[in-house]
Amino acid sequence: MTTDEQLAKAAQQGSEPAFSELVRRYRTRLLRFLLTRSASRADAEDAIQDTFVNAYRYLHSYNPRWRFSTWLYRIAIRNAARQARHESPALAEQRSDSGDPLAECIAASERENLWWTAKTLLSADAYAAMWLRYVEDMPVADVARALQRPLPWTKVTLMRARRRLSRALAEEAGTATRREIYG
Amino acid sequence: MDKLERRLKQDAGEIRAEVSPELQTRIDASLHAAARQRPIQAESRPTATLWWASSLTGLVAAAVVIVLLNWNQERAETRPVEVAREFSTVPQPLLPIHGRLPLKTRTADLTGPLEQELLHLQADIEKARENLQRDLRITF
Numbered sequence: 001m002t003t004d005e006q007l008a009k010a011a012q013q014g015s016e017p018a019f020s021e022l023v024r025r026y027r028t029r030l031l032r033f034l035l036t037r038s039a040s041r042a043d044a045e046d047a048i049q050d051t052f053v054n055a056y057r058y059l060h061s062y063n064p065r066w067r068f069s070t071w072l073y074r075i076a077i078r079n080a081a082r083q084a085r086h087e088s089p090a091l092a093e094q095r096s097d098s099g100d101p102l103a104e105c106i107a108a109s110e111r112e113n114l115w116w117t118a119k120t121l122l123s124a125d126a127y128a129a130m131w132l133r134y135v136e137d138m139p140v141a142d143v144a145r146a147l148q149r150p151l152p153w154t155k156v157t158l159m160r161a162r163r164r165l166s167r168a169l170a171e172e173a174g175t176a177t178r179r180e181i182y183g
Numbered sequence: 184m185d186k187l188e189r190r191l192k193q194d195a196g197e198i199r200a201e202v203s204p205e206l207q208t209r210i211d212a213s214l215h216a217a218a219r220q221r222p223i224q225a226e227s228r229p230t231a232t233l234w235w236a237s238s239l240t241g242l243v244a245a246a247v248v249i250v251l252l253n254w255n256q257e258r259a260e261t262r263p264v265e266v267a268r269e270f271s272t273v274p275q276p277l278l279p280i281h282g283r284l285p286l287k288t289r290t291a292d293l294t295g296p297l298e299q300e301l302l303h304l305q306a307d308i309e310k311a312r313e314n315l316q317r318d319l320r321i322t323f
Contacts, residue, residue, distance in 0.1 A: 016218065023210065032200035045206050053213045057220075114194040134188050135195040166187050 004068035012059050019059070022068070023052055030076055033131055036115060037080040037124065047083055051076040070142040077128060077146065117168050118161075125149070126161040133158055272298060 004025065010018035031048050038044040054075050055062075062071050118127055125147055132138045132146055144154035272294045273281045 019214070023214070027202045027207070027210070028200055031202055031206075032195065032198050035198065035200055045209070048202075048206070049210050049213055052210055053217050056214055056217050113197060114190050115198065130191065131195070134191040162187060165191075169187060169190065 005064045008059070008062055008068045009064045011056075012062065012064075019056060022055075022072075026069070026072060027052075029136070030072070033073070033128075033135075034076060034080055036119065036127065036131065037077075038083065043083055047076065047079045050079045054079065066145070067138070067142055069136060070138065070146045073132060073136070073138075073146045074148065112172065114165065114169065117172075118165055121164050121168060122161050126157045129154055129157050130161050130165070 002021075004022060007018045007022050011022065027048065030051060031044060034044040034047045034051075035041065038047055051072065055072055058075075062068070115131075118130060122130065129143050129147060132143045133140065138146065140154055140158065141151060143158070144151045147154065149157075
């Protein structure tokens with residue numbers, strides 16, 4: 001199977017099918033990630049569209065020595081941040097009334113989705129770091145590069161975020177046990 | 184992989200993020216638009232790769248300006264020295280080292296016109312004295 005980096009190299013040389021394959025591979029993963037960072041589903045869809053267009057435009061600047069996913073997520077994070085800056089507070093308020101896109105996209109389950117808990121407990125950067133590390137399986141150095149943060153900062157942020165989420169998970173387990181005992 | 188990591192992965196999978204056909208069409212359309220713009224960028228690229236030529240021209244021009252400025256400076260520095268020697272404004276004790284210190288050229292440059300003026304005045308006084316003596320001789 002062709003790797004992302006090989007496809008990116010082919011796309012750099014002008015192969016449009018190679019880029020289409022990269023879009024196909026990343027569209028769902030990227031949309032899932034952007035849904036957790038945007039104010040609405042429409043914003044997440046705009047952000048994913050901009051991300052692919054920017055990736056296509058600046059493909060010549062991609063260095064195949066690095067993971068393609070790191071480069072692509074960096075563009076996505078930048079687009080999501082730009083969108084958040086441009087959004088007026090009134091619009092954000094209006095959107096928060098209609099509900100978080102992440103909450104809408106989480107399948108109905110008996111227990112609470114941990115990413116929903118993470119969104120309420122962690123900062124945007126810490127959330128993104130956790131996502132890239134544990135969902136995308138990126139090495140910590142790549143997470144730092146994607147977030148454009150120093151490596152020690154990324155390590156400390158990941159450690160703190162893990163600790164917070166572990167505590168939340170333990171509390172959730174405790175509540176479930178009590179529920180089982182006392183009904 | 185510990186319990187937390189397993190749970191994070193599992194819960195991420197539960198987030199529904201299907202790309203709708205409308206969104207896919209939007210992405211494809213914007214990529215096609217970007218692809219159409221690309222050849223234009225590619226055409227304009229060869230001129231962008233000639234950055235080294237413009238840099239080289241700039242460097243050569245800078246070198247020429249530096250050489251010209253230095254050449255003019257050398258000429259400007261030599262002229263006052265000649266003036267200084269002509270009017271001998273250099274103090275007697277400094278005559279042996281005259282011409283070796285660049286400071287003297289500045290001195291000569293500044294006092295040269297004054298020396299000339301002094302000579303003219305002395306000549307005028309001499310003329311006036313001669314006229315006065317002649318007038319006195321005629322009167323008495």
